[in-house]
Amino acid sequence: MEQLLLNPIAKVDGEINLPGSKSLSNRALLLAALAKGTTTLTNLLDSDDIRHMLTALKQLGVSYQLSDDKKQCVVEGLGHAFDTKDQGQIELFLGNAGTAMRPLCAALCLGQGDYVLTGEPRMFERPIGSLVDSLQQAGADISYLGNEDYPPLNIKGTGLKGGTIKIDGSVSSQFLTAFLMAAPMSQEDTTIEIVGELVSKPYIKITLQIMKDFGVDVVTEDYQSFVVKGGQTYTAVEQYLVEGDASSASYFLAAGAIAGGSVKVTGIGKKSVQGDTQFATVLEAMGAKIEWGDDYIKASKGELKAVDMDMNHIPDAAMTIAVAALFATGTTKITNVYNWRVKETDRLFAMATELRKVGATVVEGHDFIEVTAPEKIIHAEIDTYDDHRIAMCFSLVALSGTPVTINDPKCTSKTFPDYFDKLALVTR
Ligand SMILES: O=C(O)C1=C[C@@H](OP(=O)(O)O)[C@@H](O)[C@H](O)C1
Numbered sequence: 486m487e488q489l490l491l492n493p494i495a496k497v498d499g500e501i502n503l504p505g506s507k508s509l510s511n512r513a514l515l516l517a518a519l520a521k522g523t524t525t526l527t528n529l530l531d532s533d534d535i536r537h538m539l540t541a542l543k544q545l546g547v548s549y550q551l552s553d554d555k556k557q558c559v560v561e562g563l564g565h566a567f568d569t570k571d572q573g574q575i576e577l578f579l580g581n582a583g584t585a586m587r588p589l590c591a592a593l594c595l596g597q598g599d600y601v602l603t604g605e606p607r608m609f610e611r612p613i614g615s616l617v618d619s620l621q622q623a624g625a626d627i628s629y630l631g632n633e634d635y636p637p638l639n640i641k642g643t644g645l646k647g648g649t650i651k652i653d654g655s656v657s658s659q660f661l662t663a664f665l666m667a668a669p670m671s672q673e674d675t676t677i678e679i680v681g682e683l684v685s686k687p688y689i690k691i692t693l694q695i696m697k698d699f700g701v702d703v704v705t706e707d708y709q710s711f712v713v714k715g716g717q718t719y720t721a722v723e724q725y726l727v728e729g730d731a732s733s734a735s736y737f738l739a740a741g742a743i744a745g746g747s748v749k750v751t752g753i754g755k756k757s758v759q760g761d762t763q764f765a766t767v768l769e770a771m772g773a774k775i776e777w778g779d780d781y782i783k784a785s786k787g788e789l790k791a792v793d794m795d796m797n798h799i800p801d802a803a804m805t806i807a808v809a810a811l812f813a814t815g816t817t818k819i820t821n822v823y824n825w826r827v828k829e830t831d832r833l834f835a836m837a838t839e840l841r842k843v844g845a846t847v848v849e850g851h852d853f854i855e856v857t858a859p860e861k862i863i864h865a866e867i868d869t870y871d872d873h874r875i876a877m878c879f880s881l882v883a884l885s886g887t888p889v890t891i892n893d894p895k896c897t898s899k900t901f902p903d904y905f906d907k908l909a910l911v912t913r
C-alpha cells in the first residue's frame with residue numbers, strides 16, 4: 486500500500502484557486518444532458534465522481550466535448566429523457582459517487598431503456614431504499630439485484646407519472662435532490678412531502694438553484710413540501726461556471742486558522758450557493774480570523790477554542806472540524822451527524838479510531854463525536870478507509886510539529902486528485 490509521510494509544517498501562506506464543486510459539477514452535467522440546447526460548463530471538477538457521471542452520460546447517448554484539462558465540457562443536451570430502448574440492457578458503473586447514483590436512479594426512470602446501476606462494494610452498503618420507494622410511488626419500475634434497499638439496481642425506464650409523493654429525508658438529502666431534478670420531466674405535476682427530519686438541508690438549496698439556472702422553478706414550503714410542474718424540459722445554459730468546491734476549501738481554511746500566516750481560497754465567497762462555505766463561520770466561532778469576499782474566503786490564525794455545535798448542515802466539512810479540534814483548547818463536540826455512518830465509510834467510527842491514534846481523547850456517540858486534544862500529538866499511520874476526506878483532513882496533523890503518515894493517499898481522487906500537491910503550494 487502506498488503511504489505519504491507529511492513532515493511537520495511550520496507555516497502556511499498563499500492562495501488556492503479551488504477545483505470545481507463536486508455537487509455542482511455532477512448536477513450541472515445531468516441537467517445539461519437533459520436540457521434542450523448546448524451548455525458550456527467551465528471549471529468542471531476533474532475527479533473520479535465526475536468521471537463516473539461523464540462515462541454514464543456517454544453510454545446513455547449524450548454527446549459532449551471535454552477539453553484536454555477536463556475542466557470545460559460542451560454538452561449537447563438531448564432535450565428529452567434518456568431513450569436507449571433499442572440498445573438492450575446498459576450497465577452503468579458509478580464507483581462510490583452518491584451524486585451520480587442517486588440522481589441517475591431517478592432520471593433513468595423518466596425515459597425508456599433497461600439499466601443496471603452498479604458501483605464499488607461500498608456503494609452496495611449505502612442506502613437507496615427511500616429514493617426507490619418514492620420513485621415507485623410515481624410509477625417507477627425498479628428492482629434490487631442484491632440486498633433490498635441497496636444498489637445494485639435494475640431500472641426499467643417507463644416514465645414517471647407525478648402525483649403526491651412522500652420521501653424520507655432523514656438519511657440523505659440526495660434522495661430528495663434526485664427526485665426534484667427528475668420531477669419536471671414527469672407526466673403530471675409532482676408534490677413531494679418530506680417525512681422525518683430533512684438532513685443536509687443546504688444541498689437542497691444547491692439543487693433548487695441549479696434547477697432554476699436551467700429554467701425550472703420549484704415552489705417549496707419551508708423545505709417540508711415541494712411542488713414541481715410536470716411536462717417541462719430543462720433549458721441549456723450558454724455558459725455555466727461551476728463554483729469552487731466549498732468542502733475542499735475546508736482543509737486550506739483550517740490550515741490558515743491553525744498555523745501562522747493565512748490562506749486565501751478563491752472560487753467561493755459570500756455569494757456562494759454551497760452550504761459548506763458555512764465551515765468558515767464555524768472556524769470563526771472557534772477563534773480563527775475570517776475574511777469574506779465576493780469570490781474568496783481567507784482564514785488566518787487565531788487562538789482556537791472548542792465548540793459544541795450541530796453540524797448537520799455541513800456534514801462533509803464537519804470532518805475537518807474534528808481534526809481542527811486537535812488544535813483547540815477544550816472539548817469539541819460535533820452533533821447530529823448520524824449520516825456520517827452511511828457515507829464513504831462509517832465516518833464516526835473511522836474518525837474516532839484515527840483521532841485516538843494521534844493521542845486525542847474521543848467519545849464516539851450514535852450521532853455525535855467529542856474530541857479533546859492530547860498534550861502532545863503523536864506520530865501515527867492514518868488509515869483512510871478509501872475515504873478521500875479522511876486522507877485530506879488528517880493532513881492537518883502535520884501542522885502540529887509532529888509528522889503524520891497518510892495511508893493510501895491517492896484515495897483523494899474521488900473529489901480532489903491533486904490535493905497533496907496543492908497543499909504543498911501553501912505550506913513551508
Ligand atoms: O447533494 C450533494 O451534492 C451532497 C449531499 C451530501 O450528502 P447527504 O445528503 O447524503 O448528507 C454530501 O455529504 C455529499 O458529499 C454531497
Ligand SMILES: C=C(OP(=O)(O)O)C(=O)O
Nearest residue numbers: 581582583584801828829
Ligand atoms: C459523502 C460524500 O460523497 P457522495 O457524493 O458520494 O455522497 C463526500 O464527498 O463526502
